[in-house]
Amino acid sequence: MQNFGVAITGSGSAVPTNSLSNEVLTQLVETSDEWIATRTGIRSRRLASANDSLQAIATQAAWQAIAMAKIAPTDIDLIILATSTPDDLFGSACQIQAALGATQAVAFDMTAACSGFVFGLVTAAQYIRTGVYQNVLLIGADILSRWVDWKDRRTCVLFGDGAGAVVMQTSNRDRLLGFELKSDGTQNQCLNLTYQPQSQPLVNDISVAQGNYQPITMNGKEVYRFAVQRVPEVIDKALFRANLKADQIDWLLLHQANQRILDAVAERMHIPQHKVISNLARYGNTSAASIPIALDEAIRAKKIKDGDIIAASGFGAGLTWGAAIFSWGR
């Protein structure tokens, strides 16, 4: 069977307008700009209001990616929306398809928390490689502020909202050089946004469970340990598959969870700081959106140039983690 190449040819990003600084956060919980900045690198985050929707910011990011790739919405064969926070639990990808007028595209949501973008990238690549689809729109978008306990200082300081998107296209040259994906459900309790059922009797001895999702809970120390250990391993594996060494990476693009995780991973892999992409200070942890937002900003700032090799790694709830090594451009 013929294998087709994959290239990432466009990027875009969008964040809500409202910005909440660490300083203002101190009005909500007992914390300080100093504590948050030194422990996480975060200075402020964008928060979606009731007038914002996941669909709207995701669509905005998607338009930019489509424009950069110089395709029309009707050229898109597949839309994958990586999110844990859809506007509709049945999925939000089809609303984006409708908003874009991507009438030829099949669209679906994919959930892998903060690993969603990397998992989505690899999933999209399989459709392109097998020749099934030529043009794929991949979006990573999350509005975790809907699910944060704003009275819990251990978690509420960490998260922000946003969306990032890329267009992936079939190419003569395969730019996805290697990848590795991992899951470990035995560690699921480290990071959760779980449904709490409440029994509601219907008739006779039949009842249903109608409850609510509970705010995010996290074992910060465990997640930190997991990330610092597993992320270098999974990048090494993806590099091995790409037949590359760590010193051949131009950019280390990690899920923007915490500056200390970025620093520790870079140090373990002997990757110098100037190769590490970070925008945590302005957005905090935007979950599935963090990698594509940082990617888009670096491309538009002309930091990332045609042919540059990027090692991207997502990690988070599930637990899930993964890495993709790709080069930017057609």
Ligand code: ACO
């Ligand atoms: N402001 C002030 N004090 C705080 C805050 C805060 N926002 N949060 C916690 N503290 C206090 C705690 O109450 C505790 O006080 P105590 O000793 O009196 O009980 C003290 O600070 C230390 O708390 P720890 O939880 O041990 O703090 P730690 O040094 O581990 O830092 C942090 C917490 C930043 C979350 C760290 O564990 C971490 O970086 N974990 C990685 C997790 C992560 O990045 N998650 C993001 C989401 S997951 C993902 O995207 C993969």
